[in-house]
Amino acid sequence: MIAWSQHAASRTSRLRPSAIREILKLTQRGEVISFAGGLPAPDLFPVAAIREASERILSKRGAVSLQYSTTEGDPELRAWVASRYAGVRPEGVQIVSGSQQGLDLVGKCYLDPGDVVAVAAPTYPGALRAFEAYEVRFRAVEIDEDGMVPESLAEALESGVKLIYVIPDFDNPTGATLSLPRRHAIVDLARAHGVPILEDSPYSDLRFEGDPLPYLVDLAPDVVIHAGTFSKTMVPGFRLAWLAATPEALAPVTRAKQAADLHTSTFTQMLALEVARGGSLDGQIAKVCEHYGSRRDIMLAALDRELAGVSGFRWTRPHGGMFIWVSGPDEFDTTSTAHAAIEAGVAYVPGEAFYADRRRTDGLRLSYSVASPEQIEVGIARLAAIFRAA
């Protein structure tokens, strides 16, 4: 008989279950309107295009598509990915099994125990979890509606940082987009301090308004490892994403990937490439943007109407992506109101999960990607009632 928990490696004490997944389990009970998940809307999945692609691949290249393949990824898919960037060559693309694996492998290759990662406060909890497995510490950097604040990052860098983690577009959870001057300022800081940036960019294609801004990796391929994905533009169920950087930056990542899972599914790589090349991906992205954009408008209008009168509350106005961040008064505790909200039939993610130190509780994340217009109206009204009562 093994006492498994006593036998476990020291790093496992850092592996916390996801607070979001716990909330999501609760929302599956009964008639809860969920603004909690970060799920793409399944009605928009390009099922017909995938069905055709699957039929074509299995009828013409069945054996190849189901065999082992290279650790780096399908050469044609790597070339397709590289063509989406100004500063990336196909040899600088590593296919991974979802962006989360990209974050994990960068952590595995570039973070020793005790190293410091600079992250926005709040930031994506999946990134915190990926890096925590390597027994690192976090340094919180301020973030506002123009994204990560360079002055705050500069301070962090002075105290010693090994990696900077940035979500440039339609941030999870704040919805913020890093302004162009700040993009330049942040890569300049990274260069000056010799500290690499991990640019996590799952939402960048989902822009409803304004002009696209250059990726950090295109501004500064010498200091940036970029993570992109099909999860939000095509489907998440393939678990298909990529890292894009210089071949030098990715050399250890490819070796780590080989040790971690040999390679990403040959079949889903070929499926995604076939769908992307079929020309339907841009139309698909336009459809997703229109859908999410209209839901964002409805949610912002509902917040303006229902929550404007509740003292101390404010919220972000994202130009794309899936998330709005709501802040209450400083002493407000969104963790304790979350349970009351679920009892009232509405779910959100309490802000606590987005802070490395879990100290701030005044924020919460709302997702507008899967709720219907009516659910958004009803759900925001219910939330406002709870916040007024609290």
Added chain:
Amino acid sequence: MIAWSQHAASRTSRLRPSAIREILKLTQRGEVISFAGGLPAPDLFPVAAIREASERILSKRGAVSLQYSTTEGDPELRAWVASRYAGVRPEGVQIVSGSQQGLDLVGKCYLDPGDVVAVAAPTYPGALRAFEAYEVRFRAVEIDEDGMVPESLAEALESGVKLIYVIPDFDNPTGATLSLPRRHAIVDLARAHGVPILEDSPYSDLRFEGDPLPYLVDLAPDVVIHAGTFSKTMVPGFRLAWLAATPEALAPVTRAKQAADLHTSTFTQMLALEVARGGSLDGQIAKVCEHYGSRRDIMLAALDRELAGVSGFRWTRPHGGMFIWVSGPDEFDTTSTAHAAIEAGVAYVPGEAFYADRRRTDGLRLSYSVASPEQIEVGIARLAAIFRAA
């Protein structure tokens, strides 16, 4: 400008590229007969069944099959996996992205830097790579035609071991199968010392002769984490496998999996379950066994004919799986003859790669899974000529 190699984490110095993959690259040049790869024969893939499964899933459950899903894996697939074992419950199954990820996650959860892993010498290099990323040391255990030698394992355990890694059936690279008395002896040793066993079982279903022996996890679910896979029985391109153990043993593994890649592809899980349930998997396995069994016979006959006269050479006679292990005289160097062999148009994997300390060079691995009968005859004759000359 970042000096990436200087910036890398200490563990990356352990991440060596795969010697086998380097050999495989060479075999793609020209007319090389390859006994080097561990690839399943692609002509045997159940492409028609997968095509039908894909069509059924995408037409009826398209949205669900392409959405995010749970970290543990598809509940129905977990139940199907559990039903293949005597001592495993569905809650004790964690779906992973290929067995390699299973090895990596067990390493991540149960190995601290400096810990010792007991491995057969020789053993599967992918396991060495997975564990090396966690900065462990290896303790070599003897292996013969009846598998890992319990007396040698007992000695290793006396000196302090954190994990025992065992391939019970048709070992990679030796082809050995662990005898029933040794299975009992090894789980008894693990229990007595309170050291868990990782049972890596990718080939167990590919038995050509003799009766199946019980899995270690069925003999001792209290001390064993078992890894099984669809890669050798269905297709490797899905990257779909599982760990089976007690829920306590897998609790940290599930959290580590969440941090590593959220979950395994929803779509490939549903595809594999549909094919497995369609009833064609047992027929598929029988077809693979018949094919590999006849190839093994041809290769053994060729070795008996061509190599019997070459002094000091001997080879194993596997009862299943994909590999024969050839040993030369003690001073023989299969690494240096590998290049001559490739020039003569035949490839194998030099034995060096299968030893944690890379000290022994007298062995080599032959795979009979993909070569044609004629290629086997010609290739073994070429090899014998080279060994005679060396």
